[in-house]
Amino acid sequence: MKVRIETINKTEEELVLIRCYKVNDEVTELVDFVRARDGMVSGYDNTQIFQIALRDIYYFEGVDNKVYAYLKNSVYEIKSKLYELEEDYHKRKFFRCSKSILVNLLKIECVKPALNGRFTAKLLNGEQVIISRQYVPELKKILQI
Amino acid sequence: MSFMSFVKKNLIDYFIIVTGVNIAIAVLGMNYKPEELLGYDAFFSPLILGAVAVLPSFVFYSRRELSLRQMLIRRVIHLIVLELTLVGFGYIAGLLTGLNITISFVLIVFAVYVFTLIIRWIIDSKTALEINLGLKRIQE
Numbered sequence: 001m002k003v004r005i006e007t008i009n010k011t012e013e014e015l016v017l018i019r020c021y022k023v024n025d026e027v028t029e030l031v032d033f034v035r036a037r038d039g040m041v042s043g044y045d046n047t048q049i050f051q052i053a054l055r056d057i058y059y060f061e062g063v064d065n066k067v068y069a070y071l072k073n074s075v076y077e078i079k080s081k082l083y084e085l086e087e088d089y090h091k092r093k094f095f096r097c098s099k100s101i102l103v104n105l106l107k108i109e110c111v112k113p114a115l116n117g118r119f120t121a122k123l124l125n126g127e128q129v130i131i132s133r134q135y136v137p138e139l140k141k142i143l144q145i
Numbered sequence: 146m147s148f149m150s151f152v153k154k155n156l157i158d159y160f161i162i163v164t165g166v167n168i169a170i171a172v173l174g175m176n177y178k179p180e181e182l183l184g185y186d187a188f189f190s191p192l193i194l195g196a197v198a199v200l201p202s203f204v205f206y207s208r209r210e211l212s213l214r215q216m217l218i219r220r221v222i223h224l225i226v227l228e229l230t231l232v233g234f235g236y237i238a239g240l241l242t243g244l245n246i247t248i249s250f251v252l253i254v255f256a257v258y259v260f261t262l263i264i265r266w267i268i269d270s271k272t273a274l275e276i277n278l279g280l281k282r283i284q285e
Contacts, residue, residue: 093283098210106284111276113269115213119276130210134150136272143279 001026010087039092043069043076050076054092058123060085060102072125095139097121097131105142151206159199166191190238197234201226228254 001020008014016034020027043052057069062082069076078085086096093105107124111131114120119131131139170191174181204223205211211219228251235241241250 100210105280108280111273111280113266113273115217117216117265117269119269119273132210136276139276140272140279143276143283145275145279 041069041078041080043078045074045076052076054089054094054104055106058104058107058125058127059129060094062100070127095135095142097129097135097139099132101129103129103131147208148206151203155199155202158202159195162198163191163195166194194234197230198227201230224255224258227258 018027018030039054040051041054041057043050052069052071056071058072059070060078060082061068061070067078067080067082067085069078080088082096082100082102086094086102089102094102095105097103103121103123108121109124111119111121114130118133119136120128121131122128170187174183201223204219204226205216207215231254232241232247232251235247235250241247
């Protein structure tokens, strides 16, 4: 089977196209692999690498030039920049809520105004993240308010 | 927030205050002292008052996100600096002439400050409610 890779612009949607005579085991295996990869991100925990499902991530945080993914009870380092994650996953309901945090909108329990003129988002695991005032119009746009 | 964004935001506030002071001078002047004639220098007072009101806001500038505690401390500092600059301006302009009027002025500024924070809280609560409804929609 020939393999052809075509580089596209960031504005276009990435697509894996398999052209085959019939859907055999080999093709099914390829499809399963691609589907498994879709929505997954590699997380590092000291020396080990884990494949983490995006749906399990509560938020990404940038701290001192490193990015961490926070799950319900665990944290993994991610070898990507926060802005790259923002570009890649904004369609998967990840929203830049402050300078250093990208939060999963599907993991927010509720939003409350904070005394410091900003908003706090309480997550389903009980953690709280700040939503800066400057990002609120973008959030309202995403939520079509 | 970058320094330029911060300056831009404060510049907008400045012009809003200048316009507000202009309207206040016009409305109060027409009602209470319609016979009074003002010189060209009167045009400077809204501009100066605007600057006096906005300059203390630079207390809030930070390149990093402020924590709740840091923000509360800066809020208190802002109120104190704002009171001092407004009272100072009042004395220089000859508006505050005695202790009683100064105390009343300080209390009025404090009341307006708290009132604006309460209004902001009410507006933010409404926004939070809308966001929560929107979140519920996409989560379903």
